[in-house]
Amino acid sequence: MTGDAAHRDAAASFDPLRPRLARVAYRMLGSVADAEDVLQEAFIRWMRTDRSEVREPEAFLRRTVTRLCLDQLKSARRQRETYIGPWLPEPVIEEEEEEDVTLPLMLALERLSPLERAAFLLHDVFGLGFEEIAATIQRDPAACRQLASRARTHVREARPRFQVEKERGLEIADAFFSASRSGDMTALGAMLAADVSIHSDGGGKRPAAMRPILGFDRVLEVHKGLAAMFRKQGSTLVRTAMINGLPGFVTREGDGELQTTALQIEDGMVAAIYVMRNPDKLRHLH
CATH class of the missing domain: 1.10.1740 (Rna Polymerase Sigma Factor; Chain: A)
Structure with a gap:
């Protein structure tokens, strides 16, 4: 041939x-x-x-x-x-109605050993039997069962407890974009959970917080400062979308680069905000 x-x-x-x-x-x-x-x-x-x-x-x-x-x-x-600052997985725009692995779960997977991660994903996400997993990772089935069980214990808290419907989630994302860019802190504050957090990944290539920002007051204070910057430099909505299984939006910022923001929503409130600014991790979105 x-x-x-x-x-x-x-x-x-x-x-x-x-x-x-x-x-x-x-x-x-x-x-x-x-x-x-x-x-x-x-x-x-x-x-x-x-x-x-x-x-x-x-x-x-x-x-x-x-x-x-x-x-x-x-x-x-x-x-x-x-790596410089918090590490987040590259944003993937999901078109399907439901996503099996959300961004918080992917972050939890980062704390597992490679073998635990493989056993958990292949069994709990992709539905493979332990015999096939054993042949894949070259361990016996009993060991694979233990690996998956340990992994499950570690990631249990990262599973979404209150899955928001896609349409409602995208409505919240759209409202979040409008309030954060216009500087309407009353509207923005009404969306935030008391223990809300911001996680931003600039990879040392663009400005981003070096540590997670925790708590309602600090998150609101950060957004007050950001709103003033957005008014001067601009921030244009490209689209709302499901990003790594979470509702969010893609924007073009004042420096001309893309940015993604994904919102973890619990009980109808924004519990965590994940912002990707590292241009190396956004290339595929262009």
Whole structure:
């Protein structure tokens, strides 16, 4: 088979599975760019494989992608130890009605070991049995069960307790944008929970708070200052959207760069605000 023919043959079986494989890779890594690199490497390996011997291509490729992600996580952990300011996963605009892994859950996954993360995602999110997980991460099924159980304990608090309906969530996001940009602190304060927090990721590339901002008074004070800046420099709404499973919005800021804001809503109130300003993590949105 010629090179072009081999590429077409491999792509014919790989491409229909790409969206599902991308979901696994992104949820393992929290990075769109790293997930794309993993998928590219998985495709190269798929092209070199004797595909006539593979009975279940999806299981084979999911196994390949997961193992590549486990390797990637080792170097990613070292990089995050020197990351400037809070680290947030790259924002992904979700078009589906419900998302299985929200941004707070992805942050909780960051605290797990790579194997715990893989076992939890493959079992609790993607619904795989422990026999297949064992073959994927090269541990016995009992060990995989323990890994998933430990992970579940760690991330339980990150599961949304009061899931807001998408339409209502986007209405709150739109109202939040309007109040925060116009400087209407009365309207903004009426949306905030008492223990609201702001988490902003500038990656050392754009100004952002170096630590989370905690509590109603501090968050409102920060937004008073931001509103004055928005009036001078401008902040344009690009669209409201579900961002990593949370309602939010994409804006173009006064410096010409994009920014995403995702809102964690509990009992109808904004409990946490996640702002992505790092341009390296926003490239794919362009």
